[in-house]
Amino acid sequence: MHGVRRDKQSKEAIEARKQKEQSKIREYLALTDHVLTRKKNKDYTREALETTTQLLQLNPEFYTIWNYRRLILLNGIFPKSSPTEINDQLSDDLSMTTVALRAHPKVYWIWNHRRWCLENVPTGPGSEGDPDYLGWRQDYWKKEMFVVEKMLDVDARNFLAWSYRRYVLASMPVPRNPKTELAYTKRKIEANFSNFSAWHQRSKILASLWAKGELDEYQSKESEFELIKNAMFTVPEDQSAWIYHRWLVGAGRDKGILEREIDVIKMLLDEQPDSKWCMESMVHYNLLLIKNHSSNVDVPKLTQECRSFLKELRIVDTARTRRYDEIEEELGA
Structure with a gap:
């Protein structure tokens, strides 16, 4: 930048930085080799789990290591654990991925591991019919909705977060009122008419409500045409509104x-x-x-x-x- 003084680094400083970077690369490669060797040997111990944690913190896109981590949990950790201990381990994994998502919000494998964790939550203590029986699962889904909303507050167009949100909504033990979700998508759209994922989410909810007869299709479509008109006139160069408009018009059988x-x-x-x-x-x-x-x-x-x-x-x-x-x-x- 003009007007900003640039301090010239000495040859020693440049060499020191280079050596430090090379050292990190060597450590990463050695750790990778160590973890893959454990995987090859089908090491499903707690120690092996800890090595996957270390490696995934360095490289959360290493899907092979996520797969190995799940094998360790399924074959080594869970068989020796009580439901409460399994629940605690899954909570730890979700916390680990929450931290990872803050730095890497668009890495699919992190979201995928969260989904796997939720699908392996054991039922709570007590017998079926006991209010606590599904308590753990209900708590998880509430927390997931909170996490995904926080992620969308940071980046409202994160398509992986929207996809995960649809998964959470479809899986909640106590279904969320679809009209609540409609209100949420409208807030996101009005904040940014270029939010294609929010438009897409809205179309999915409306189509479902219309198919079930839970919302008057004609009246709600008229409201949608007003919403989309505002978007088209505000950001005419953005494709999101136009794609949604074509979806609303449909096959064009209504001449009027x-x-x-x-x-x-x-x-x-x-x-x-x-x-x-x-x-x-x-x-x-x-x-x-x-x-x-x-x-x-x-x-x-x-x-x-x-x-x-x-x-x-x-x-x-x-x-x-x-x-x-x-x-x-x-x-x-």
Whole structure:
């Protein structure tokens, strides 16, 4: 940076740093060799478990070592442990992965190990029907929801955290009210309209509620169109809102909705004449009108509009010229 003094390091300092880095590499390679040797020898002792902890703290993406850790637990630790001891060990593993996620929030293998831990939680003390019987599991799921929400507070678009959240919601012993989750996704979306994962989560919940008849589809869709309209006009260049909009419109069998949404996009196109997503959507929805309502629309006019938009798209989006050629081929002569 300009104006910032850079202290020149001495040759001795540079060499010392180099030696330190090489020493760390040698230690890491030696530890890796040691752990893999234990794995080859099917060492499932507590000492072996501790070596996997050390190695995974250095490299949490080493999926082979996560697999080995689970083998140790299943074959060496759990068979000699009481349900309470197993519960304590799994709690320790979850704490270990929580620390790892703070530094590596997008490493799949860490999230995967958390899921494995939850799937191996023993039932609580007492007999079936006792309030404590499932108490441990219920507590775990509540804690997991807290952890994943904290992770999404840090990075609201972490797709691995959203995927894990869906897993937690589907697995909770006492199901969460889906409308509570709808409210959560709306908060995340309104904080950042470009949050594709939140839109995706919202579509999953709505589809489920509509399929079960637990939410009026027409009325809720109208509310969604208002929400998505705000997003489209706020960040017209972001694909998240446009993909969700197409999901809402669906197969385009409702002519009234199609024409209304086309008018909305035309308004935005007047403000953003070079918008790739506006033009692509105009082509997409015009094609739906032609396909589903050809007897009630001006097909030649819509076809010409599509050709005009495709011509512009080839200019503003040169990387996808071949795709636009294929779309035009669908229009025929």
